[in-house]
Amino acid sequence: MEPVESQTRSETASGSLPSDSAPVAAPAEPARVERRRKPRTWETPPAPVPPPHLDDYKKIVGAAEIDELRFLARDLKGKSLQMINSTAVGGGVAEMLNQMVPLLNEVEVNTRWAVITGGNDFFEVTKAFHNALQGGEYKLTQHARDIFLMNNEQNRQRIQFEEEFIVIHDPQPAPLVPARKESRQQWIWRCHIDLSNPNPEVWGFLRPFVEKYDAAIFSSQSFARQLPISQYLFYPCIDPLSEKNKEIDESFVAQTCEEFGIDRSRPIVTQVSRFDRAKDPVGVIQAFKQARKYVDCQLVMAGGGATDDPEGAAVLREVREVAGADRDIIVLDLPPWCALEINALQRASTVIVQKSVKEGFGLTVTEALWKGKPTIAGAVGGIPNQIVHKLTGMLVHSVDGCAYQIRYLLTHPEFARQLGQNGREHVKENFLMTTNVRRWLLLLRILLTRASHPPTV
C-alpha cells in the first residue's frame, strides 16, 4: 500500500490537495496546523519487533495471572500442537499466530506453525469462498470445488501431521482433516470469519469437513452454526505490548496531534477504521454535526484502505464530500504501518466512536476500551460482547442515537471516565493476548480430559 498524502483540513477534504509533498504556506490561523508532516515511517513499514515473553505481561495483568497460566500449562508440558493457516504474513490470523506460537512454546507446549501453499487459482477460489461464507452472492462450480480439493490434497501430502493437536485456521485448509492419524490425535477448526449467514451452497460443501473435527472455535456466539461437535468461544484479542496498544509518551501524543492539525484544547471525537461503508463513516460525520450544535468538539476520521481498494477510495471521496469545508472534521488516510500514530490519536481522544453497521469482532473497539476511552459503538457483530451498554460503553443503533451519546459523554465527564475505566478492565479480563493463551491451554486440557473419559452413549 502506498502511503497517502496528508490532508487535515477542509480544503484537502474537498480535493484541492497538491500532488507533491512540498511544504504548504503557513495557515491563516496561526494556532492551527494547516498540513501534517509526513508520517514517521514514510517509505517502508518498520522492522517487526521480536515477540514478547510471558513475563513481559506481568506489569500489565499482574504476576498472579501469569502464574496461573503456568499452573494451567503444567499438565500439558511436552504436548505437541501444530497450527495451520493460509498465510505467513499480513492479516489478523498471521499476526495473532506470530505472538501466540512463541508464548505456547514458552509454557512448554511444543507448538509449530505451518502454512498451506497453492496457486493463484486456489487463492481466488478461497477468497470467493471467504466472501460467500460471510453472506456474499456466489455460484459454486465443479471447477472451483476441484481446485479447492486438489490444492488441499497436495498440502495434505506435503505437511507432516505428527502432533497431538492439529489446529486448522479458517476455511481454506479445512479439508485437511482426513489426514487425521488413527491415534488419539485431536483436530480443532478455528473459524475467524462470520458464519451467521453463509452462502448455503458453499457452507453445504464445507460442512461435512467441519463435522469431522473434534471441536470448533468461533469469535462470537452469533457467528456459530448448529454443528454436532463442541463449539467454543474465543474472542479475538489485542496485544497490550504492540505498537498499536502499548503505553506511549504524552510528548508523542502531543506531537502527533500537532502534526495532524488537531487542537487538544477542545474535545476530540475519533473514529479509527478503514474507509468502508460497513463502518458508516458518513453516519459518524452526520452524528458529529448534530452533536456539535450543542457541544464544541472536533472529529477525527482516521483510517486506511483507500489506496489499494477501489471501494475504499470511493468511500473516502464520499467522506470528504460530506465533511465539506468543515474545519473541525479532520480526515486522515494513513498507511497500515502507522500503528504508533493511531495509538496516539486514540489516546488524545475524548470520546471514541465505532459506528459500524456490520462488523466482525471490532478490534478497534477493543483498542479504544483498552486506552480507557469512553466508547460509543454500533450494536452489531462482536461489539455487544465488548460493550455492556452503559457499563463498559454505549451501544447505538442510529445516527441520532450516536449524536445523543456523543453529546451526553462530552457533557458528563465523570460518567465518561467511569465508562472508560470499566472498559479497560473489561479488556484486561477478557480480550488480551494473555487471556487467549489461557483459552488455548484450557481447550487442550478439556480435550485431553474428554479423550481419556469419552462420554458414554
Add this chain to the structure above:
Amino acid sequence: MTTAALLPTRTPASTKPFYFNTSAHLLRITRHKATSLAEFLEGLRHCEEASIFQHTFRTLQEHHFIREGFSNDFAQWALSACNEPSLAENLTSVDVREFTSVADLRNRCVQIVEEFLTHTPLAADRTVRETFYFCAADIVVIPTNYVARTLREFAEGLRGVSVHSIQHHFIEARLRLKLMSNDFSQWLHEDLGLTEAARQLNRIDIYTITLEDVKKQIIRIVERALV
C-alpha cells in the same frame, strides 16, 4: 512476603492445610438461543446447568470490575435488548449467594420470567433487539503453589493468588459445599476456630464492590485476626 513479616506474632495453626486452587473456564456455545422472551423462557427451562452457572456465577467474574450493579447476563439482556426494566429489576435481584444448587437458581429465574409473562403476555413474542445466546462454562480447576497451615500463611496465599482464585473459593464454593458459606470461612471456622472472622468474611457484599476490593477486604479481615 515482607508485609507478613511485619505482622504481630499470633498465628493460629491448623492440622488441615488450606490448599489454594484457582479455576479457569472456557465458554462453550450451546444450541439454545432466544430472539423473544418466550424463547428465552424455553431456553432457561431446558439449557444445561453449565449455562445457568455461566450466566450468573461466572459472568460475575467476567464483569468483576463493575461497581454499578452488574448482576447477571439475564438481567442485562432483559434491560438492554428487551427494554423491560421491571423484568430486569427482578432478575437483578437474584443473588447467587442465596443458592447452593444451580437447579434452584434456574427455578428462581424461570419463576421470575413466568410471572412477568403472566402479567405482560404481549411481551412474550415481541422481537428483541439482540439475540440471547446461551453459553456454558467448561471449568478446569487448577492447584496453585500456595498452601496455608497457619493464619499468616493464609494471608500470604490470599495476597498471592488472582481474583479467579477468590471467585473459586469465595463465591462458587457454595455450590460444592452446599452451604451458605465459602471455603475461606469454612477453614477459618472449622480448622482455626476463628468464628468471628469467618462470619465477617461471609458478610462481604460481592455485588457492590469489585472482586479486587473483595480480595482486599478478605485480606484486611484476616490480618485483623492475626493481631
